[in-house]
Amino acid sequence: MKPRSLSLLLPSSLAIDASDLRSKTAKIGQIARAASVFRADRIVIYRDPDLDETELIERILNYAETPQYLRKLLFPLAGDLRYAGTIPPLRTPHHPDAEKIEIGDIRVGVVVRVHENGSWADIGSKRSAFLNVSMQKGERVNVRITSKKPLKAVPVDDDEIAGYWGYSVARAGSLSGALTLTPTPTPAHGLRIATSRYGESIDADLLRKIGAESGSEDVLVVFGAPHKGISEIMDEEKREGKGKSEKSFIAEFDYTLNVLPDQGTATVRLEEAVVATLAILNLAFH
Amino acid sequence: MKPRSLSLLLPSSLAIDASDLRSKTAKIGQIARAASVFRADRIVIYRDPDLDETELIERILNYAETPQYLRKLLFPLAGDLRYAGTIPPLRTPHHPDAEKIEIGDIRVGVVVRVHENGSWADIGSKRSAFLNVSMQKGERVNVRITSKKPLKAVPVDDDEIAGYWGYSVARAGSLSGALTLTPTPTPAHGLRIATSRYGESIDADLLRKIGAESGSEDVLVVFGAPHKGISEIMDEEKREGKGKSEKSFIAEFDYTLNVLPDQGTATVRLEEAVVATLAILNLAFH
Numbered sequence: 281m282k283p284r285s286l287s288l289l290l291p292s293s294l295a296i297d298a299s300d301l302r303s304k305t306a307k308i309g310q311i312a313r314a315a316s317v318f319r320a321d322r323i324v325i326y327r328d329p330d331l332d333e334t335e336l337i338e339r340i341l342n343y344a345e346t347p348q349y350l351r352k353l354l355f356p357l358a359g360d361l362r363y364a365g366t367i368p369p370l371r372t373p374h375h376p377d378a379e380k381i382e383i384g385d386i387r388v389g390v391v392v393r394v395h396e397n398g399s400w401a402d403i404g405s406k407r408s409a410f411l412n413v414s415m416q417k418g419e420r421v422n423v424r425i426t427s428k429k430p431l432k433a434v435p436v437d438d439d440e441i442a443g444y445w446g447y448s449v450a451r452a453g454s455l456s457g458a459l460t461l462t463p464t465p466t467p468a469h470g471l472r473i474a475t476s477r478y479g480e481s482i483d484a485d486l487l488r489k490i491g492a493e494s495g496s497e498d499v500l501v502v503f504g505a506p507h508k509g510i511s512e513i514m515d516e517e518k519r520e521g522k523g524k525s526e527k528s529f530i531a532e533f534d535y536t537l538n539v540l541p542d543q544g545t546a547t548v549r550l551e552e553a554v555v556a557t558l559a560i561l562n563l564a565f566h
Numbered sequence: 567m568k569p570r571s572l573s574l575l576l577p578s579s580l581a582i583d584a585s586d587l588r589s590k591t592a593k594i595g596q597i598a599r600a601a602s603v604f605r606a607d608r609i610v611i612y613r614d615p616d617l618d619e620t621e622l623i624e625r626i627l628n629y630a631e632t633p634q635y636l637r638k639l640l641f642p643l644a645g646d647l648r649y650a651g652t653i654p655p656l657r658t659p660h661h662p663d664a665e666k667i668e669i670g671d672i673r674v675g676v677v678v679r680v681h682e683n684g685s686w687a688d689i690g691s692k693r694s695a696f697l698n699v700s701m702q703k704g705e706r707v708n709v710r711i712t713s714k715k716p717l718k719a720v721p722v723d724d725d726e727i728a729g730y731w732g733y734s735v736a737r738a739g740s741l742s743g744a745l746t747l748t749p750t751p752t753p754a755h756g757l758r759i760a761t762s763r764y765g766e767s768i769d770a771d772l773l774r775k776i777g778a779e780s781g782s783e784d785v786l787v788v789f790g791a792p793h794k795g796i797s798e799i800m801d802e803e804k805r806e807g808k809g810k811s812e813k814s815f816i817a818e819f820d821y822t823l824n825v826l827p828d829q830g831t832a833t834v835r836l837e838e839a840v841v842a843t844l845a846i847l848n849l850a851f852h
Binding site for chain 2: 481
């Protein structure tokens with residue numbers, strides 16, 4: 281059954297094998313695409329001491345998730361984002377193709393001007409939309425169009441939005457830390473799924489079981505680093521005193537899954553594992 | 567259950583949205599990786615009149631599938647293969663990391679010298695291996711090492727090879743033509759699976775059913791073009807008189823599957839669809 285939310289936990293070393301910014305960007309872009317195809321709500325980058333590229337990953341993921349019309353406003357297209365233009369468009373409902381705006385449309389906006397009577401947001405139209413509320417300049421806000429001439433809109437809550445509306449990006453100092461982040465503060469809440477080639481091979485029965493348990497839960501799917509599995513990462517963190525939990529690796533998770541039984545290659549790349557895992561879990565969720 | 571063979575049918579227009587050779591290469595490389603992770607035996611490129619890049623696709627897929635030590639011998643690293651070095655290694659059993667060779671090892675070789683008493687093949691060692699059979703120069707052959715000093719080997723049959731040993735690449739003038747290629751000459755043989763976002767949403771029950779039917783069969787998985795589904799392609803071919811079959815699109819296939827129910831994006835890229843589809847079918851096969 282459909283989970284309440286879907287979060288992906290990924291290591292800060294995920295692009296460790298990519299030798300240059302262009303290939304790092306391509307890899308992170310593939311993860312942004314996969315997260316969107318499978319409607320992930322949140323991506324958490326947890327720190328792997330082997331390589332901490334959290335900032336780069338976060339910036340590229342956020343860039344990809346931002347509607348095209350707001351990118352120039354929010355991101356300087358230099359430095360780290362030099363190749364971000366090569367990432368294929370996400371084509372999610374919050375990235376509209378056309379400029380055409382109708383009353384009732386929901387759009388992502390960014391506040392560009394503030395006044396004591398209200399605020400103006402860039403919503404991808406030639407003119408800014410007036411919001412009858414006071415906001416911070418630069419704030420990102422989802423709005424519903426209430427008038428075309430003059431262009432006016434009102435902020436909307438998340439639960440008023442029907443389609444997939446992109447993911448947020450968060451960071452954590454360690455994997456153990458990431459597991460204690462809200463919206464899954466304790467293992468009693470939510471379903472925690474670890475991916476590992478040494479995990480239980482997933483099949484139709486297991487898929488049905490996970491499906492039955494995932495309804496209305498906050499589901500967390502955790503991926504290890506390219507050269508280091510989740511269990512190894514948690515052992516390292518324990519040795520360094522970061523792992524607060526005395527529980528074993530296995531006990532931290534509801535499921536430890538091998539989603540690629542009998543793989544033909546010695547290794548599976550993270551971007552491949554993300555698509556494969558989410559494609560399979562998506563069946564459990566529907 | 568494990569199929570006897572797994573073939574992927576892909577259109578010659580698969581890279582139509584990639585604007586330059588570098589991104590076409592990356593896309594084709596991702597397909598080579600996916601085919602290897604999921605142990606595909608064969609990739610058939612069928613001609614889509616919208617864009618026929620069969621030669622380029624075939625060359626890049628073959629390059630990626632060739633063990634590193636034979637690439638220089640078989641492919642001029644110029645022209646179309648300019649960016650092929652950026653494709654991540656497949657790391658299949660037939661692409662050994664080390665040069666070390668032991669008696670009993672199976673290797674891919676290419677005949678580099680012929681003589682009336684036998685042939686010599688490059689098997690990735692400093693010295694060529696002597697084969698006690700007459701062969702054609704340039705021929706590719708799988709061999710088992712029988713002696714280290716002097717280096718000797720004998721050709722082996724496919725059924726003597728246990729691990730995944732790569733894919734072959736074939737071409738077809740049309741999708742209808744591809745469906746009549748061996749090893750699945752008639753619909754009575756093998757399991758034909760079409761992928762379509764308008765297909766039946768796959769779930770645990772359907773997965774189990776496909777699993778029960780796939781054992782020892784030649785399984786064909788067919789993908790449409792980026793902007794044109796399988797049904798549209800077959801209709802076009804019928805209009806042009808290429809579709810020999812009078813059967814409807816649906817009747818050509820045992821299953822027409824939507825493997826991505828409730829996708830968050832307007833479109834799914836072919837390389838994403840290939841990984842997602844094969845990841846799901848892999849569960850049915852194990």
